[in-house]
Amino acid sequence: MARARIKDVARLAGVSVGTVSNVLNRPDLVASPTQERVLAAVRELEFVRNASARSLRVGANRAIGLVVLDVGNPFFTDVARGAQEAADALGMMVMLCSSENEVARQQRHLEMFEQQRVLGVLLTPAGTRDPHVDEMVKRGTPVVLLDAARGVRKRCSVTVDDVMGGRLVVEHLVAQGHQRITFVGGEPSVRQVRDRLRGAQGALPGGAHLAVHPTADLTVAAGREAAKAILASSDRRPTAAFCANDLLALGMLQELTRQRLDVPSDLALVGYDDIEFASAAAVPLSSVRQPRQELGRVAVELLLEEVDEGAAHRHRQVMFTPELVVRDSSRVDVMAGRRPA
Amino acid sequence: MARARIKDVARLAGVSVGTVSNVLNRPDLVASPTQERVLAAVRELEFVRNASARSLRVGANRAIGLVVLDVGNPFFTDVARGAQEAADALGMMVMLCSSENEVARQQRHLEMFEQQRVLGVLLTPAGTRDPHVDEMVKRGTPVVLLDAARGVRKRCSVTVDDVMGGRLVVEHLVAQGHQRITFVGGEPSVRQVRDRLRGAQGALPGGAHLAVHPTADLTVAAGREAAKAILASSDRRPTAAFCANDLLALGMLQELTRQRLDVPSDLALVGYDDIEFASAAAVPLSSVRQPRQELGRVAVELLLEEVDEGAAHRHRQVMFTPELVVRDSSRVDVMAGRRPA
DNA sequence: CGGACTGATTGAACCGATTCAATTCCGGAA
DNA sequence: TTCCGGAATTGAATCGGTTCAATCAGTCCG
Numbered sequence: 001m002a003r004a005r006i007k008d009v010a011r012l013a014g015v016s017v018g019t020v021s022n023v024l025n026r027p028d029l030v031a032s033p034t035q036e037r038v039l040a041a042v043r044e045l046e047f048v049r050n051a052s053a054r055s056l057r058v059g060a061n062r063a064i065g066l067v068v069l070d071v072g073n074p075f076f077t078d079v080a081r082g083a084q085e086a087a088d089a090l091g092m093m094v095m096l097c098s099s100e101n102e103v104a105r106q107q108r109h110l111e112m113f114e115q116q117r118v119l120g121v122l123l124t125p126a127g128t129r130d131p132h133v134d135e136m137v138k139r140g141t142p143v144v145l146l147d148a149a150r151g152v153r154k155r156c157s158v159t160v161d162d163v164m165g166g167r168l169v170v171e172h173l174v175a176q177g178h179q180r181i182t183f184v185g186g187e188p189s190v191r192q193v194r195d196r197l198r199g200a201q202g203a204l205p206g207g208a209h210l211a212v213h214p215t216a217d218l219t220v221a222a223g224r225e226a227a228k229a230i231l232a233s234s235d236r237r238p239t240a241a242f243c244a245n246d247l248l249a250l251g252m253l254q255e256l257t258r259q260r261l262d263v264p265s266d267l268a269l270v271g272y273d274d275i276e277f278a279s280a281a282a283v284p285l286s287s288v289r290q291p292r293q294e295l296g297r298v299a300v301e302l303l304l305e306e307v308d309e310g311a312a313h314r315h316r317q318v319m320f321t322p323e324l325v326v327r328d329s330s331r332v333d334v335m336a337g338r339r340p341a
Numbered sequence: 342m343a344r345a346r347i348k349d350v351a352r353l354a355g356v357s358v359g360t361v362s363n364v365l366n367r368p369d370l371v372a373s374p375t376q377e378r379v380l381a382a383v384r385e386l387e388f389v390r391n392a393s394a395r396s397l398r399v400g401a402n403r404a405i406g407l408v409v410l411d412v413g414n415p416f417f418t419d420v421a422r423g424a425q426e427a428a429d430a431l432g433m434m435v436m437l438c439s440s441e442n443e444v445a446r447q448q449r450h451l452e453m454f455e456q457q458r459v460l461g462v463l464l465t466p467a468g469t470r471d472p473h474v475d476e477m478v479k480r481g482t483p484v485v486l487l488d489a490a491r492g493v494r495k496r497c498s499v500t501v502d503d504v505m506g507g508r509l510v511v512e513h514l515v516a517q518g519h520q521r522i523t524f525v526g527g528e529p530s531v532r533q534v535r536d537r538l539r540g541a542q543g544a545l546p547g548g549a550h551l552a553v554h555p556t557a558d559l560t561v562a563a564g565r566e567a568a569k570a571i572l573a574s575s576d577r578r579p580t581a582a583f584c585a586n587d588l589l590a591l592g593m594l595q596e597l598t599r600q601r602l603d604v605p606s607d608l609a610l611v612g613y614d615d616i617e618f619a620s621a622a623a624v625p626l627s628s629v630r631q632p633r634q635e636l637g638r639v640a641v642e643l644l645l646e647e648v649d650e651g652a653a654h655r656h657r658q659v660m661f662t663p664e665l666v667v668r669d670s671s672r673v674d675v676m677a678g679r680r681p682a
Numbered sequence: 683c684g685g686a687c688t689g690a691t692t693g694a695a696c697c698g699a700t701t702c703a704a705t706t707c708c709g710g711a712a
Numbered sequence: 713t714t715c716c717g718g719a720a721t722t723g724a725a726t727c728g729g730t731t732c733a734a735t736c737a738g739t740c741c742g
Contacts, residue, residue, distance in 0.1 A: 003481060006729060016692045021730055031690060046480055051456040052402070053728035056393040057697050071418045071437070072617070080412055084439065088446075093453050096412070096437040098425065105429075112434050115392040139387055140344060220621040250621045257598075257623040276413070280561040280591045282598040282623035347699060357722045362700055372720060394698035398727050 004045035013041035024049065055117060063093045064303060065113035065121040066296075067106055068146075071098035074275045075292055076124065079146060082296025083122060090304070092119070103127045114141050120303040122146055122296075142306045144299045147192075156302040158318045160290040162192050165322040166199025169242050169270050169288060172324055174205060176332050178240040178268060182211040184226045184252065185218055185244025193218075193244045196272060200242055211238060218244060223251020231259065239268060240330065246271035246278045249285055253329070257282065268330040284327035291320050345386035354382035365390065396458060404434045405644060406454035406462040407637075408447055409487075412439035415616045416633055417465065420487060423637025424463060431645070433460070444468045455482050461644040463487050463637070483647045485640045488533075497643040497656045501631040503533050506663040507540025510583050510611050510629060513665055515546060517673050519581040519609060523552040525567045525593065526559055526585025534559075534585045537613060541583055552579060559585060564592020572600065580609060581671065587612035587619045590626055594670070598623065609671040625668035632661050 010017045015034060022029045023038040030038075041047075055061045066083055068076035080096050087094045095113065099106035106126045110133065113121050120142040123133070137143050137155075145157035173181055181200075188194050197212065204210055213230060215222040223243065230238065243249035249271030256263055263269055263283045271278055274289035298318055306313045351358045356375060363370045364379040371379075382388075396402040407424055409417035421437050428435045436454065440447035447467045451474065454462050461483040464474070478484050478496075486498035514522055522541075529535050538553065545551055554571060556563040564584065571579065584590035590612030597604055604610055604624045612619055615630035639659055647654045 005727095017729080018692055018694095018731080019690085022691085025730075029690075034690080046476065048452075048455050048480065050397065050458060050728055051453075052393040052397040052458060053697090054730075055697095056391065056397050056699090056728085057730045059697075061393070071412070071421055072415060074413060077412045077418065081439070081441075088449070094438075097435075098422065100422075108429070111389075112392075114389050117391060117393060135387065139389065247621070250618070253623050254621065254625070277591070277618040277621070280588070280595065280618070282594050284595070346697095358699080359701075359722055359724095360720085363721085366700075370720075375720080391698055394727090395700075396727095397698085397729090398700045400727075 004047045005050075006047070008045055009038065009041045009047050012045060013038045059117070060119055061117050062091060063095055063116065063118045064300065065109070065116075065118045066094050066096050067099050067109050067113075067121065067123050068096070069099055069101050069124045069126060071096070075273055075290070078292035079124075079296040079299075082293030083300050084296070085293070086297040086300035090300075092300075094300075099124075099126045101126045103130060106130070107132055110136055114139070119307055120144065122299045122303060124148065142303060144303045144306070146295060146299050153317070154315065156306055156315045156317070158295050158299045158302065158320070160295070160320045160322050162195035162322075163199035163202070165272065165288040165290075165324075166196035166201075166242075167203040168199075168322065168324040169196075169272070170200045170203035170210070172286075172326065173240045173242065173268065173270065173330065174203070174208060176240075176268065176330065179208055180211070180236065180238040181208065181240045181242060182213050182230060182238040183242050183244070184213045184223070184230075185215050185248050188214075190218075196244055211235075213241075215244075215248065218247055220247050220251035220254070223248035223253075224255045225251075227252040227255035231255075231261075237267070240264075241267060241269055243269065243271050246273045246275045246285060246287055249287070249329075250277065250281060253281055253283060253285070263329050264331065270330050274325055278325075279327060281329070283329045286327045286330040287325050289323045289325050291323075294320060345388045346391075347388070349386055350379065350382045350388050353386060354379045400458070401460055402458050403432060404436055404457065404459045405641065406450070406457075406459045407435050407437050408440050408450050408454075408462065408464050409437070410440055410442050410465045410467060412437070416614055416631070419633035420465075420637040420640075423634030424641050425637070426634070427638040427641035431641075433641075435641075440465075440467045442467045444471060447471070448473055451477055455480070458482075460648055461485065463640045463644060465489065483644060485644045485647070487636060487640050494658070495656065497647055497658070499636050499640045499643065499659045499661070501636070501661045501663050503536035503663075504540035504543070506613065506629040506631075506665075507537035507542075507583075508544040509540075509663065509665040510537075510613070511541045511544035511551070513627075513667060514581045514583065514609065514611065514671065515544070515549060517581075517609065517671065520549055521552070521577065521579040522549065522581045522583060523554050523571060523579040524583050524585070525554045525564070525571075526556050526589050529555075531559075537585055554582075556585075556589065559588055561588050561592040561595070564589035564594075565596045566592075568593040568596035572596075572602075578608070581605075582608060582610055584610065584612045587614045587616045587626060587628055590628070590670075591618065591622060594622055594624060594626070604670050605672065611671050615666055619666075620668060622670070624670045627668045627671040628666050630664045630666050632664075635661060 006017050006020050010020045020038050023035050064087055084094050097109040103126050114136055122144050124146045125148050145155050147159055183197055183200055185193055201210055213226055215226050249269050271285050271287040274287040278285040278287045347358050347361050351361045361379055364376050405428055425435050438450040444467050455477055463485050465487045466489050486496050488500055524538055524541055526534055542551055554567055556567050590610050612626050612628040615628040619626040619628045
C-alpha cells in the first residue's frame with residue numbers, strides 16, 4: 001500500500017487540503033463535524049505526516065541536536081535523558097550523537113544537524129575551540145555549550161561548579177580527621193580536573209598538606225597504577241585519597257582489595273561524578289554528584305529561549321552546584337560498626 | 342546573513358541549479374572547470390544543503406532510527422556505537438532514542454521516525470509484541486529487532502545465544518570443581534534470564550545440583566539482598582553463584598565484602614554482560630561477553646539489505662555466540678597466588 | 683430586505699533540492 | 713560543408729505539506 005498523502009485524506013473526507021492541514025495544526029479553526037470526518041479519514045488511510053515537507057515549508061525542524069563526548073559515559077547519558085525529557089514535554093525531538101571525543105566526528109554530526117535545519121544544538125565540545133562551531137552559529141544554528149569551559153560569554157552554557165566540588169570533598173575529609181590527603185589524577189589539561197584540584201587546595205586548613213599524584217588519564221587502569229605507586233612509595237602514606245573521578249577511585253579500590261588493605265581504615269577514598277557504580281562498588285564509594293539530568297533540561301530551555309528571543313537574545317551562563325554524597329569509603333563511624341573493639 | 346540556497350550558488354557560479362545539484366550528487370557528469378567554479382561558490386556562500394528539501398524530493402532520508410530500552414545501559418550504548426559506525430561508513434545518520442522501557446515512549450519515538458521517513462528502524466522492543474510496530478512495517482518502514490525474542494520469523498533480527506552463555510558459565514564452574522552452584526536472578530518473564538537458566542541447567546553433569554534463587558529484578562540492590570538470603574540460609578552454602586547479570590553479581594560482591602567474605606574462596610561469582618565495571622570491580626568479575634558493537638553493526642547491514650532488496654527480501658535472523666571472560670572472581674589458580682600455603 | 687460581520691472553507695503559491703527530457707556545443711567523419 | 717554522436721548544461725516539473733488572501737454561507741441588526 002502506497003503511503004497516503006494529505007491530498008488523499010482530503011479527497012476521502014470531501015474537503016480541501018488546506019482544511020486537513022488546519023485540522024492537524026490549528027484545529028480551533030475547523031468546525032467539529034468537519035474535524036471528525038477528517039480524523040476518520042486520517043485513521044482510515046493510516047496517514048502519517050511527512051516531516052520533510054512540513055519543515056521545508058516551515059523553515060525549521062522540531063528537532064534539537066545533541067552531541068556528547070561519549071555515549072558510553074553515564075554522565076552524558078543522564079544529561080541526554082534530561083534533555084530528552086524537556087524536549088518531549090515541548091513536543092520536540094532530540095537527536096543524540098556521540099563524538100567519541102574526535103573533532104572530525106563532531107564536525108560530521110554538526111554538519112548533519114545543520115543540514116537537517118535543527119532548531120539548535122547542544123554540544124559538549126571535543127578538543128578545544130572549533131572554528132566550525134563559530135561558523136555554524138553565524139549561519140544561524142544556535143549552540144548551547146554543555147559542561148564546557150567556564151567563562152565563555154559568547155554562548156549560552158550550562159556547567160557545574162567543579163571548584164566547589166573539590167572544596168566539598170576536602171572539607172569532608174578534614175572533618176573526618178584526615179591530615180595527609182593525596183589528590184589523584186593530574187592531567188591538568190582537562191579543565192574539570194584543574195578546577196577540582198584548585199577547590200581542594202583552597203579548602204585546606206593551615207597545617208594540612210595536599211600531595212598531588214598525576215595520572216596519564218582518568219581510567220580504572222590508571223587508578224590501579226596510582227594505588228600501586230602510592231602504596232609503594234617510601235613517604236609517609238596518605239590516609240585519604242581524593243580521586244579526580246570515580247573510575248580512578250574504583251581502580252584504586254581494586255588494587256587496595258588485591259593487597260588486602262581496608263577502605264576506609266587503611267586509606268579513605270572519595271571519587272567524583274557519582275556514577276551508578278560508585279554506590280555499587282564493593283565498598284560503596286563517596287563521591288560528588290552533579291545534577292546531570294538537570295543539566296540537560298536547562299540546556300534545552302536555554303536553547304529555546306535563544307530561539308524565541310532571536311536577535312534580542314543575551315547569552316546566559318548557568319552554573320549548578322554539586323553535592324557531596326558520603327558513603328562507606330570515607331565514613332569513619334561505619335568502620336567502628338564493622339570492627340567492634 | 343540569510344542562508345544561501347542552491348539558486349544563489351547557481352547564480353554566483355554562473356550556472357543553472359541543475360548543474361549545482363549535479364556537482365553535489367553526480368560530479369562525474371560535470372566538467373572539471375565548472376565543478377571548481379561551483380565549489381568555490383559553495384564555499385563563498387557557506388552553502389549548506391537543506392536535507393528536508395532533498396528527502397522530500399527523493400522520498401527517503403539518509404537516516405536510520407534506533408530505539409533502545411535504556412540509554413543508560415552500557416549494553417545498549419555499545420550497540421548504538423556499533424550501529425553509528427556502520428552507518429557512518431555508509432554516509433547515513435543514526436538517530437538514537439531511548440524508550441526507558443515504556444511502550445508509550447517507544448510509540449512516540451517510532452511515530453517521529455516514521456514522520457521523518459527514515460530508511461528503517463532498529464528496535465529493542467519494550468514490553469511484548471506491539472501492534473503499532475506491525476502497522477508501521479505494513480506502511481513501509483522496515484524494522485530490525487535487536488536482542489529481542491528469538492524465533493520471530495516475520496522480521497529480521499539480531500540476537501545473542503543466551504542458552505549457550507548459560508552453558509559456558511556452568512561448564513566453567515564445574516571445571517573449577519564446583520558442585521553446589523546457585524543461579525541468582527529468577528524473573529523468568531525476561532526471555533534472556535530464562536534462556537541463561539536453561540543453558541545452565543543443561544550443562545550440569547549428572548550428580549551436580551543447580552539451586553535457583555529468584556530476585557525481584559536485576560539490580561545491584563537485588564544482588565545484595567540475594568547474597569544476604571543465601572548466606573543466612575540454613576542449607577549448605579553453595580560454593581559458586583551464577584548471576585543473571587553483572588549488576589546482581591556486583592551487589593553480591595558488595596554484601597560479601599561487607600561480611601568480610603572472600604571471593605572466590607568463600608563464594609565464586611560469575612556475572613553476565615561483561616559491562617565495563619565488571620573488570621573494574623574490587624575483585625574483577627568473570628562474566629559473559631556479548632559482541633555488542635557487532636550487534637549494532639550487523640543490524641544496520643540487515644536493515645539496508647532489506648531496503649535494497651525490496652519485495653524480494655527474505656527476513657534473516659542472525660544469532661551471535663557469546664564468550665566467557667574468566668577473571669579473579671571465579672578463578673582458582675589466582676587464589677593460590679594470593680594465599681600462598 | 684439589504685448590508686455588515688463572523689466563521690468556515692478553499693485553492694494556489696511556496697519552501698529548496700532533484701531529476702530528466704530537451705537543448706547546446708564541439709570535434710570528427712563522410 | 714553537412715551531419716552525427718557524445719558530452720555538458722539547462723530549466724521546468726516535482727515531492728507533500730503550510731499558509732493566507734479570497735470566497736462562501738449564515739446570522740444579526742437596522
